[in-house]
Amino acid sequence: MASAAYDIAVIGAGPAGMAAALYARIKRLETVVISKDVGGQMLYGPAIGNYLGFEAIPSAELIMRMRTQMEAHGPTVVEGNAATKVERKGRGFIVSAGHDTYQVKAVIIATGKVPRRLGVPGERELVGKGVTYCTTCDGPLFKGKQVAVVGSGMSAIYAALHLLRIASHVFLLSDYALMGEPHLIGDLGKAANVTVIESAQVTSINGDGKVESVTIHYGDDTQEIKVDGVFVETGWKPVSDLIRGLKLNKDQEIVIDKSHMTSVPGVFAAGDVTMVAEKQILIAASEGARSAMQAFRWLLDNRRL
Ligand SMILES: Cc1cc2nc3c(=O)[nH]c(=O)nc-3n(C[C@H](O)[C@H](O)[C@H](O)COP(=O)(O)OP(=O)(O)OC[C@H]3O[C@@H](n4cnc5c(N)ncnc54)[C@H](O)[C@@H]3O)c2cc1C
Incomplete structure (x- = not known):
């Protein structure tokens, strides 16, 4: 069991999370990215034809380019680990992931969406086997x-x-x-x-x-x-249950204000997990960037840095 302290935790490394981590590092925040995978929903399709700057690009290449750029700015990337809980502690938060905990001053939730399961016998056991x-x-x-x-x-x-x-x-x-x-x-x-x-x-x-x-x-x-x-093919649902007391809309998406703050001060959210309309890579990436810039301002305004 390990414990480490950072300025900010970004949970999720789809386009929203990677852009958030990039901008958090541009603002020189000590940043940890905790994610089950790197790429998120982009891993599900072969190619992207509508990301600005590329007429068409294989998804694997776009993920690799985003990842390389993010990592060049030096966040700690914890890959293959799911955050299970975010709890308030003092003036900050504790993020739990597996046996590890991260003490942070602010959090960006960029956990996107996952496919809805049928919940019938045999489904879980046969994932990847048909x-x-x-x-x-x-x-x-x-x-x-x-x-x-x-x-x-x-x-x-x-x-x-x-x-x-x-x-x-x-x-x-x-x-x-x-x-x-x-x-x-x-x-x-x-x-x-x-x-x-x-x-x-x-x-x-x-x-x-x-x-x-x-x-x-x-x-x-x-x-x-x-x-x-x-x-x-029964649809996708947002991963919006990491922290108690978050205000959600009727679709279980996280409600945010214009500075990307959730109903819990110090917890920001970006990308498909939020109530922002239109779920696209370009939109998720730009929202991730904005959430990090707004989190930086909040940390300064609230004398947390
Ligand atoms: C098949 C398919 C094709 C698509 N094609 C296009 C397209 O051509 N163009 C386009 O613009 N958009 C497309 N989209 C939509 C686009 O992929 C999404 O809008 C975008 O990926 C959302 O980004 P995000 O970062 O918000 O979330 P996601 O991409 O969902 O990423 C969320 C990340 O959070 C991680 N995560 C979730 N829960 C946890 C947890 N508890 N702890 C740690 N990590 C966690 C996930 O593993 C993932 O890395 C497509 C989507 C699908 C499914």
Whole structure:
């Protein structure tokens, strides 16, 4: 168990967190970045076509460029560790991550969003063994195989339209009527290798070491469908539960004011985890930068430096 003191902790190293850390270091704040991974949601797609300065760039390269620039300014980067708790202590905060704790004067939460899980038996055990949350990343692995897409919104519809070009057969399992562009739903209806089952509740994902089938419940019927892959496309949720007392909106996003301060003084937030509309890399990065500059001002104004 280790303990260390810094001016500021940035939690999360997606574009918001990396930009926040870069700007915190530009302001000469002693900075620790604690993140499960470096890249965040950018890890889920192959390429980015709308980041200013690059007409199109592989995601891995954009992540590497952001990371190199951030690290050149010298923050401490704790990668592969999840922050579990942020607590007030005296005039600052204690951030816990695994067995380690970090004593800091301010915090920037840049934890973004994670895919919603189905929460059914077999899902957790078979992640990476046929259960996936990223069609763009993992779709090509299922060439010629039978797959299920679970979800009822546009991301599920796009996933099925993508996979029907790769897989031998796609089962689109929707717990409600599909919600999306009628012409795209129509395209699914016309595809010979797609079966849409509405009002289907997935009750388990089955397999010994790899996905072999899904069990669904619809009407009074229970059915087991043989598949090699399950693409969970049920949306994303913000990671906004690290600190008690944070004001959230109805979508569980962190409410911030115009200086990126949350309802807890000294705790700032940036990127997809906040209520700011439009979730994009460019927007998250600029918000991360702004949150660090505002945190610096707050630390000065409140005589914490
Ligand atoms: C498949 C896909 C394709 C996309 N394509 C584009 C695109 O082409 N162009 C575009 O502009 N946007 C795109 N987006 C959206 C864009 O990726 C996000 O808006 C952006 O990444 C948000 O950045 P963020 O830093 O706020 O959060 P995230 O990228 O979600 O990063 C959050 C970070 O916090 C870490 N974290 C979470 N919880 C903890 C914890 N408890 N402790 C420590 N670390 C934690 C995560 O591991 C991650 O590193 C895409 C998103 C997806 C899913």
